[in-house]
Amino acid sequence: MKATGRALFGVALCALATFGYFSWWAKNPGFGEHDLPLWVMQLVGLAVATHAVLRPPAGALRADRFIAGLCLTLAAGVTGLFFLFTRDATYALPPAVAAKLVTGRSLPAIACTAADGSTFDLAEEQRSGRLAGRKVVLAFVRGFW
Amino acid sequence: MLQLSLAAIEAEGGTVVVVSKDSPGELAALAKQEGITFLLLSDPELKLVDEFGLRHAGADVHRGGDLARPAILFFDRAGHLGGTFLTENWRKRLHGEVALEQLRALDVPR
DSSP: OHHHHHHHHHHHHHHHHHHHHHHTGGGSTTTTTOOHHHHHHHHHHHHHHHHHHHSOOTTOOHHHHHHHHHHHHHHHHHHHHHHHHHSGGGGBOOOOOGGGSOTTOBOOOOEEEETTSOEEEHHHHHHHSTTTTSEEEEEEOOOOO | OHHHHHHHHHHTTEEEEEEESSOHHHHHHHHHHHTOOSEEEEOTTOHHHHHTTOEETTOOTTTSSOEEOOEEEEEOTTSBEEEEEOOSBTTOOOOHHHHHHHHHHTTSOO
């Protein structure tokens, strides 16, 4: 089962790159936006699996070659998933409404609930609360972290 | 990313406020899990999001509905908008040094 072993190694590389991306890489500041190393892993994995199928070891059994072929299909599928989830189009965003982001506009008087359950009004807090006299970095995130 | 830069941001006279659609309970759990110490605000009806024109229609694939497009807005000490970081691709994150540059720029008279 030498061909299968090599092909499995190829699948493992592809799977490691794909699942590693979502479980750690993408969440790691500084790494998440650069996926070239993971693409290299994907391509090496695919190449190893392809080589195992196209150039099996001498005397490889039909079953060995068949399973190696299945592994190659799996590796291609995993790489396809990686492509779908990392291509830039997946992450494209609609433009912001420029008219609402005019330089000089004020913090709005809109009350939200903070994580501790308290009510927090940005304009009021800027006038006389926790934001008074401070510069404010107001970040909007997609949530469901 | 913001948590990593928080000390430098505060040293620059800044305060971080993060807004998301998540419920206060979800935000509290997140803060505990990730060790987040800045202010997290819940905006389930996207009122603040709409106030700044940041709604991403149909983007909430998990719960249905809309989400905020990622954006970071910088307000000066008087509460006036002085800068923005609007990525066109949500994998691109704000790096600490860029945030600090934006904060310092708020002190430059416009």
